[in-house]
Amino acid sequence: MTLTWKLVVDSRDAAALAEFWAAALGYEVEDPTALIDGLLAAGRLPAAAVLEREGRKLFRGYSAVRHPEDPHDPVSGIGQGRRILFQDVPEAKQGKNRLHLDVHSGGELDTVVARLEGLGATRVEEQQQGPAGHWWVMRDPEGNEFCVA
Structure with missing residues (x-):
């Protein structure tokens, strides 16, 4: 099935x-x-x-x-x-999402984040976890969190 x-x-x-x-x-x-x-x-x-x-x-x-x-x-x-x-x-x-989307930038993190801001998203927090773990937590126009890596 x-x-x-x-x-x-x-x-x-x-x-x-x-x-x-x-x-x-x-x-x-x-x-x-x-x-x-x-x-x-x-x-x-x-x-x-x-x-x-x-x-x-x-x-x-x-x-x-x-x-x-x-x-x-x-x-x-x-x-x-x-x-x-x-x-x-x-x-x-109200509160933090229990589920969120991860948007993969294909190595163009800054470009994708800027494009999403131009569409109405906002940056919340930059994350860095080791050499390969860099992403942005963002919010869509209604405040729903998502990540861009």
Whole structure:
């Protein structure tokens, strides 16, 4: 049996956070416009449940990113491989993450950290553990910690 998975991240603005992570990782924001259009036309989805952003219709409070080379459903846009779903929750982030992403810079640590800062991330703390252990702890625009090595 092969298991599939997606990482789900609580957010305050799913669409904005998905756009940040798509740019950060070189992923694509999923586009469920065709699915939403069909649901709206059939009267199965109220217009208030839809958000328009960057030329896409999204389910309000949800947005996902997927690796551009992985397969996906052409109607829903849902990725069937490496995927992160952002879902809005009423409460703000509190405390340290119990799970985080490690972004590998391919030896271009300073360049990648600067690019991520340009997208809205912030540096938290530089780490150095021996000659091969150098990385930055950073926060995405909503304060979720991640590492860049």
